[in-house]
Amino acid sequence: MASSESIRSGAAGPTSTSTDTDEVDLVAVQTYWQLVRRRFLRNRTAVIGLVLLAFLVFSAIVFPMVGGDAWYRTSLVHHPTDPVSIDAPLGYDNLGRNIFFRLTKGLQTSLIIGFFAVLIITLIGTTFGSISGYAGGLVDNVMMRVVDIVLSLPGFFLILMLVAFIGGIVPPMMVIIIAIGITGWTTAARLVRAEFLRLRESDFVQAAKALGASDSRIIIRHMVPSAMAPVLVAATLGIADAVVTEAALSFLGYGIRDPDASLGNMLTAAQDYFYRQPLWIYYPGITLILVVLAASFVGDGLRDALDPRQKLEA
Amino acid sequence: MVTYIVRRLIQAIPIVIGISVISFAIVYLTPGSPIDKFRTGRVSPQTIANLIRVYGLDQPLPVQFVNWFTHFWSFPFNSTAWGYSFTDGLPVRDKIFGRAPSTLLLMGTSLVVSMLLAIPIGILQAVKQYSWADRIITTFETIGYAMPTFWLGLILKQFFSVQLKWLPLYGQNTLGKQGDIPDMIAHLILPVSTLAVVSVAGWSRYMRASMLEVLRQDYVRTARAKGLGPARVIGRHALRNALIPIVTLLGLTIPTLLSGAAITETVFSWPGLGWLGVQAVGDRDYPVVLAVTMIGGMMVILGNLLADVLYGVVDPRIHY
Numbered sequence: 001m002a003s004s005e006s007i008r009s010g011a012a013g014p015t016s017t018s019t020d021t022d023e024v025d026l027v028a029v030q031t032y033w034q035l036v037r038r039r040f041l042r043n044r045t046a047v048i049g050l051v052l053l054a055f056l057v058f059s060a061i062v063f064p065m066v067g068g069d070a071w072y073r074t075s076l077v078h079h080p081t082d083p084v085s086i087d088a089p090l091g092y093d094n095l096g097r098n099i100f101f102r103l104t105k106g107l108q109t110s111l112i113i114g115f116f117a118v119l120i121i122t123l124i125g126t127t128f129g130s131i132s133g134y135a136g137g138l139v140d141n142v143m144m145r146v147v148d149i150v151l152s153l154p155g156f157f158l159i160l161m162l163v164a165f166i167g168g169i170v171p172p173m174m175v176i177i178i179a180i181g182i183t184g185w186t187t188a189a190r191l192v193r194a195e196f197l198r199l200r201e202s203d204f205v206q207a208a209k210a211l212g213a214s215d216s217r218i219i220i221r222h223m224v225p226s227a228m229a230p231v232l233v234a235a236t237l238g239i240a241d242a243v244v245t246e247a248a249l250s251f252l253g254y255g256i257r258d259p260d261a262s263l264g265n266m267l268t269a270a271q272d273y274f275y276r277q278p279l280w281i282y283y284p285g286i287t288l289i290l291v292v293l294a295a296s297f298v299g300d301g302l303r304d305a306l307d308p309r310q311k312l313e314a
Numbered sequence: 315m316v317t318y319i320v321r322r323l324i325q326a327i328p329i330v331i332g333i334s335v336i337s338f339a340i341v342y343l344t345p346g347s348p349i350d351k352f353r354t355g356r357v358s359p360q361t362i363a364n365l366i367r368v369y370g371l372d373q374p375l376p377v378q379f380v381n382w383f384t385h386f387w388s389f390p391f392n393s394t395a396w397g398y399s400f401t402d403g404l405p406v407r408d409k410i411f412g413r414a415p416s417t418l419l420l421m422g423t424s425l426v427v428s429m430l431l432a433i434p435i436g437i438l439q440a441v442k443q444y445s446w447a448d449r450i451i452t453t454f455e456t457i458g459y460a461m462p463t464f465w466l467g468l469i470l471k472q473f474f475s476v477q478l479k480w481l482p483l484y485g486q487n488t489l490g491k492q493g494d495i496p497d498m499i500a501h502l503i504l505p506v507s508t509l510a511v512v513s514v515a516g517w518s519r520y521m522r523a524s525m526l527e528v529l530r531q532d533y534v535r536t537a538r539a540k541g542l543g544p545a546r547v548i549g550r551h552a553l554r555n556a557l558i559p560i561v562t563l564l565g566l567t568i569p570t571l572l573s574g575a576a577i578t579e580t581v582f583s584w585p586g587l588g589w590l591g592v593q594a595v596g597d598r599d600y601p602v603v604l605a606v607t608m609i610g611g612m613m614v615i616l617g618n619l620l621a622d623v624l625y626g627v628v629d630p631r632i633h634y
Contacts, residue, residue, distance in 0.1 A: 149332030154569065154610030156576060157591055158340070161603060164595045165344035244462045248577055251464050252592060267468060274476040281472055285465040292460040 039305035046301020052294040060108040067101035072259050080277055090283055094273065103283050105261040110243045110291060113176055117242040118235045120181025125188025126231060130219050132189065133196025144193070147186045158183050159245060163254045172256050176249060180242050187238075188231050195227035229306045236299035240292040247288055263288050319623065326615045333611035334386075338379050341600050347371070348400065348600055386608065397601035401594075406601045410587065410609065416486060417586030421575055423502060424509035425567075432514045433560070436521020440529060440556075441548060451518070458515030467508040467581035474504060484583035505582040509575065513567075520563060525556040561628045565621025569614040 030038075040046050064071065075096030084091050090099040132143040162179035163172075170178070199205055200223075208218050243263075249255030250264025258265050263284040270280035349365055366372050370381060389395035389407050396406035439448045475483040482488065482501050491497045528534065529552055537551045576588030583589065587606060594602035626632045 145328060146332070149329050149336065152329055152333055152611045152614040153336060154607060154614070157595075157607060157610055160576075160592065160595050161340055161607070165340065165346075165598075169345065240460075247462060248464055252577070252580060253596070267465060271468065274472050278472055278477065281465070281468050285462070285469065288462055288465060289457065289460050292462075293456070296460065 036302075036305045040301050043301045043304060045297050046305070049294050049297025049301060052290060053298055056107065056291060056294060057111060059104050060111050063101060063104035064108050067098065067104070070098040070101040071105040071261050072097060072102075080273070093269070093280070099280075099283065102261045102266065103263075103287060106263045106266055106284060107287055107291070109173065109256055109260070109262050110246055110288075111239075113173060113180070113246045114239040114242040114291075114295075116177045117180035117184070117246075118238045120177065121185045121188055121238055122231060122235050124181065125185040126192050126224060126228075128185065129189035129192025130196055130224060130227070133193035134200065134215070134219055134223070136197070136200070140193070147189055150183065151186045153183070155183055156245065156248070160249065160252070160254060163249055167254065172260070176246050176255050180245055184238065184241070187234055191230040191234055192224075192227050195230065196223060199223050199226055233299055233303040233306065236295055236302055240295035240299075243291050243295075244288065247284075315623070315626065318626075319619065322619050322622070326619070329615060330612070331383075334383055334608065335379070337604055337607040337611070338382065341604055342375065342378070346598065351400075382604075396605045399594075399602050400599045401597050401602075406605050409590065409602065410605055413585060413587050413590045416584060417575060417579070417588060420502065420505055420579070420584055420586055421509070424506045424513065425564075427506055428510045428513040428517055431510065432517035433521055433557075435514065435518040437525055437548065437553070437556075439518065439522040440525030441544075443526060455515040455519055458511050459519075461512060461515075463508055463512055464577045464581050466511055467505070467578055470504050470508060471581070486585050501582075501584075505578050505584055508578050508581070517560070517563075520560060521556065524559050525552065528552045528556045531555075558625070558628050562621050562625045565617050565619075565624050568617030568620060569610065 040050075075092070078088070078092035078096040078098075080092055080094055082088070082092055088098045088100060090103065093099050093102065128143065128147075132140045135143075159176075159179045162183070163175050167175050205218060205222060208222050213222075246255055246262065247264035247267070250257070250262040251267050253265075253268065256262035256265055258269065266284040267281055270277070270284070273280055348369070349362060349371065352362055352365060370378055373381075385392075385395055387395070393405045393407050396410070398404065399406055399409055435451060439451055442448050471483060474481045481504055486498060486501050487494060488497050488501075529548075534547060534552050537547045542551075575584075575586060576592055578584070579586045579589035580592050587609070590602065591606035591610075593599075594606065
């Protein structure tokens with residue numbers, strides 16, 4: 001990123017008047033990522049998504065810190081029927097716990113799981129896809145059949161099995177991250193492989209090969225950075241899936257369990273208060289929808305911005 | 315066509331074996347043994363050793379796998395092919411086939427309902443592109459698509475069953491009213507609506523995109539130039555081609571008949587395969603878990619095959 005900054009400052013200077021190319025662009029010298037950023041920031045939905053995501057991340061970091069142990073501290077003096085106050089904007093639950101801080105703690109759990117699950121998905125997917133695409137031939141064929149097999153397994157059910165069966169040994173958050181990570185990497189692997197098949201024949205890879213660079217250097221230094229754009233989009237969209245999967249697992253009673261906070265287990269708890277506290281199912285539900293919307297707006301915006309065929313004027 | 319299907323089925327064999335190996339491995343390599351529940355102190359060590367021998371658990375893992383795998387495929391003739399459930403001792407095959415109609419009823423109904431809604435909505439959006447109706451519907455689609463099914467199910471239950479008391483809260487029939495059709499329809503409404511909201515949101519987007527693509531084609535302009543009315547141009551000329559990608563996607567949704575409904579079935583205690591699978595995982599009912607996973611995998615393979623075959627059927631330009 002440092003180099004792109006220096007190019008941008010150079011672009012503001014007198015050299016930027018050169019217009020010998022076909023494109024008529026106000027700023028002549030721009031790196032790919034600068035173009036991506038400009039295209040992204042011109043997309044209203046994408047910017048709304050980014051602001052929303054920033055707000056959610058901020059809430060998930062700051063409020064649990066402000067609240068201290070309020071998210072799990074039970075109390076005999078606070079009741080669900082208490083009027084809402086500045087200390088408890090969403091009131092107290094049946095055990096006298098502060099719902100607002102519980103909600104933000106649950107959001108924190110969701111976002112941590114979403115982030116690390118997607119990280120694992122990206123790591124496995126990129127490694128697998130790049131080896132498969134680079135090697136080609138029989139190796140590629142066998143590796144893609146492995147992808148077919150994993151894709152054919154019923155996804156949510158497999159995750160449920162893993163979480164339920166290995167749940168006792170490892171902390172629940174880690175189990176969920178691992179389960180989502182090791183089942184969800186196939187899409188990333190396919191995307192990276194497709195990019196690698198295309199890049200393998202490109203001039204800069206051939207040049208690196210002619211210079212005598214080793215396979216691992218060509219893959220890691222030259223090809224992976226060029227192949228990451230579609231993976232970045234898939235990873236952003238994948239956060240939404242991971243967060244919903246975690247909520248579903250916890251809702252069914254397999255993931256994060258009470259007293260730990262999760263958007264899913266808050267929904268389970270709210271079920272018992274359907275009649276007296278109907279709003280309780282809306283707090284975690286709306287939070288979940290906001291996370292999903294933010295991730296998909298940013299993901300869709302990135303997809304449009306990363307597409308070099310898209311004109312800036314559009 | 316027949317040779318194509320046969321070739322695809324042969325290609326599927328290694329995938330089926332792979333699915334079996336993974337499902338088997340997850341169940342057998344996770345901590346805990348099916349015998350553990352007998353280790354209570356009341357059962358003598360000799361009995362436990364006998365049980366281990368009877369169930370073949372002392373044999374090498376590959377042998378156990380081959381035994382299970384070959385046995386598994388005898389299910390059309392043998393009710394014990396998938397073993398006995400750990401929870402109630404019934405043959406797993408009969409349990410699964412007993413639950414399948416409920417899942418098919420739920421998923422079939424919601425598929426039909428969502429198609430009947432999504433196709434007209436998509437057409438409307440495409441024909442009136444960028445109108446206020448299109449914008450409002452698009453907003454609802456975005457929210458509907460982002461909505462987790464289990465949460466939507468809860469909201470509907472809370473509103474229609476708890477607050478208004480219009481519809482039953484869970485199950486397939488009121489106790490003592492098994493087979494009563496109006497009663498079952500009342501029980502179907504909420505789970506079907508839950509599944510339909512999410513799938514209508516997805517399908518109508520596809521329909522809109524597909525219709526927009528077709529409406530740009532020259533032959534549509536020709537049809538209009540001939541003086542045909544909008545109903546005939548859209549309903550007869552454009553719709554048929556716009557449905558091609560939808561039909562293909564239909565095959566790809568077959569697998570979600572099982573796993574996609576697992577959560578909805580659990581929320582509404584709908585006695586289908588998905589709920590059975592979720593319960594079996596909780597009970598560590600390994601034979602049922604294995605059978606459900608295998609069926610899920612098989613449905614993915616068959617769904618993909620169906621999608622490709624349907625594609626050839628609806629689009630005569632494609633030959634196999």
